[in-house]
Amino acid sequence: MKYFLRLPKNKSSHSNAVVFLCIFLFFQADLKVTVWPYIHWVIAFVGLLLLICIRNTAFKIDRRDLFVLMLIPLAMAINFLIVPSIENVIQTYKVAIIFISIYIISNFLSIVNFKSILTASLVLNSLFLLFGILGLSWAARILTGDGRWGTLFNYPGSLYKVGLFMIVFGIYGMIKSKNKIGYSLTTVLCLFVMYMDGSRTAFILLGVALVYIIFIMIIEYLSKGGTFATLRLLVVFMTISISSIFAVNYKPIQESRIYKTILEVLSGEGGLAKADNIRYDMLTRVQEEITQHPIVGIGMGNTSTIVNGESITIHNAYLQIWSDAGILAVLALLLLMTYGVFQSRLYIRAAMQTKSVFHGAQAYNLSFLLIIMPITNLFHPFSTEWSDWSAYLLAIACTRVLGGSEDAHEDV
Template sequence: MRYKATMNLLSRQRKARRSELSSRSWSSQGIRSLSGGDGMKIIKNKGLSSIFERMILILASFIVIGRLIIWKFFKDAGVLEKVNMSNIVISFFIFVVVFLYLIKLFIEKGPLPRTVIDLPLKIFLFICGASVFYSADSNISLGSFIVLLSMVGLFWVLTGCLNTKERVKSFIKFLIFAGVIVAVLGIKEYIFYCNINTNINSNLLSSSQKIIFYMAQTKRVGSLLGWPNVLAAYLMLLIPQAFILYFVEKNRIQKVLFALAFLIMVAAMLLTFSISGWMCFFIAVFISMLFYKKVVGTDDGGISFNKLLIICVIFFSVLGSTVVLNRVKDRGASNLIPRMKYLTTVLSVINEHPLRGSGLNSFQVANRRYIYSKTEGYSMFVHNSYLQMWSEVGILGVLVFVFILLKAVESSCRLFKKLRVSEEGLVLMGLLCSVGAFMLDNIFSFTFLKPNIAFFWWVQLAILLAWIKVIGPKEDRAAAKGPKSNNNPIIVTAIFVVLLLVCSKRIYVSDHYLFKGQRVFNSGDIEGAYRCFMIAQKENPMNGKVPSALGVVAFQRFAASKDIKFLNDAEYNLKKSVNMMPLAPENFQMLSRVYYLKGDKVKAKEFFDRFVELEPYKHI
């Protein structure tokens, strides 16, 4: 028995020895394969992928800075020219970043980024794209659709590249840093306005100077965003995150920096004196705190909820009352009168096309027939983004957009209930508060529709959904990554992005020569203006403003030479512009003059009556 036991022991030892040698052999093979085979390729690919993603995020950061300062590069341009040119330039660079990201996905054969709002977002983009074909001004709608696609493209890239906690938090910190710079410039602007002379005739000022004059009179700051309400919306996206990061960060220096950032941005927001901004911000904070209390309780993690609630109520009451009293003292109820007319106008446009709308961003054209005087009711925007969106893309478009917002909020709230008080949960609450405040603000404002601030909304939404993907349950993260791609969707998307790059470039060049031609025309160089307008028409044949400008040039040529061919050219171009912009009154006014000079008084009266219908008081 002893012999048998000894043999069994030796047998087990030999088996263990063989197993050990086998494992060493396999491990050495594994090391060799990783050092020279497919394993090393995987490691290298992951490393290159990470570097590529960081490069894309750096480019995205430059685009964020560019969005804030780009209008500074168009010093000699008017307000409309600055807006159009800056929007299309930023869109072009965003499409470049999207194309680079698609190249990365193509090389890796990786999946396209996925979020919880993918399907409704695609439906919304389809509705907006379809509206271009029946818009009151197809050129405006096409340009606006390209700008919208660029912002959604950046949103899509950020949700794919912000795939770790560190990246998301770093990007949030970068945005807060940019927000502090904007806030400091706003405070500096207020000091400048306090020392400026406002006892001048504003009618002698240009459109850009009138905006500065208004803000100087009211002592309201706009900083790099150009308008007080827009600056308030921008800051309300960042203030909650600076506040939350003060509690999340462990480093004392960072705590102090975030506290200073919070105070500086609050001070700048106070100087906007935006009643709707402060009111919506307070409501969003209050709702967020009530939700926090329901999920977490009144006292968790050393935070006394009741004390915090009292402090917030006092804080916002003091600042809010300061804002309201300042505005009432300065302006009274005068700014409410045109806003009521804006609402009346948008309801009239909705009543005309309740289902399909008048076309993306065409409200500035479609509303002219309902406006009696530009000084009393004309506006490119209604102070309610949801109503204006209804008037432009129809009831289905606005319902899908609201569903996108609610879906993002619902996903955030559901995840916060699981996280409760934690670093991830607090950051999520800060993002949710920012998004909620912005959504409420658009009941009284138009920041969803103004590209220079809507850009930051899409960035913020991307950060929120990226954070949800990063910290969510493992099964949700696996579903969000999706299956391996066969590259067909990536190739199709890349081709589409290249087309958008070409299209945005042509629109930019066309607008550049259109505005340049207008300046040359005003200087008296008719032939130089004609050459500029012809280049603009060649680059973008859909731009209805170009044939209108060519018609005016032809009319001036006729006035100088009395050659009837120029009058015929004016008729041809103006009719072409009418077909492209059926609600532009200046075309009907010019056509009335053309037919009067040609001796056709019936048509002259017909077009003049149409002009009066669109601009009832302008002919007086």
């Protein structure tokens, strides 16, 4: 079967507006800090209520999607029966509600609208950063002692995702499209946001994005061939190489925490314990707990380490949920991540078979969202927040609009 991008036309502008607003606000992770802790839950409740009232399309449910999504809350619920606690109940319900709600909302979302939401988030946060640089601290400011920036909507640690979620779209379009201005601007804004965040995870994932771009250029070359494709691939390699040379000699980058961490780890002197002693302590702590309780978890939120007198959650989702919710939960999480990577192939097939660079860039970008989540989990805690799951779950759900026959598209 051939996979093409089929973009369903939603007849209701009202449902389009509701979906756009809900998902856009989900992506603004730290509204729960700057506005109200439960704002995303209220947005989800009101959004779902409005969508049900104005529903103009039948709900489509993929049983495989639903089965894989429900394994994590099911595993958490089983662990609760063994280790009962109020926190276990709350976290289990939160995960189940988030997964089901986002899957329902995805019925009203097209791939084009998804891209528009990501673009709006990128542009708005970039503008806020510029306002902050100009002195408007309400919009954005330095929020950490090591110079990391955050905006009104996204603090350091979540801000970089705004850029990461569009980086493949920008770079691929910049390479392939005749109209390079828009894609180049997108790429610049993505890099700007990621740099201002200053997250080490962001730069690791940027490296993954560049490798992914090279990978898709290679498979396109192998499938279509041609000297021009080879030249494009060479240009990508040269651009990355030259940019890297300039970057490592740029003083602000040399003084950044990312650069220093890389040098300390590569030097072999103390390794991770010296480069990031907090993360090292986290991994040591969680491994001790898993060794003592390898099958049954000790309860959600109970695996943490003390830093400067404060309890910090373990920054590795797989090890954290294993320690907190048991071996069934970590297996369920691994299965969900594997399923996402498996589904990403549908977007790659669709991108290779469409004639439109614009739609191809969208498909590759969605594929990338499914690929980076398993890697991101290595550096972040297991989340029960809307902002951390929205992009991944929507990317899985949007595979339902792949199929049928390809419409004629012009390059944009």
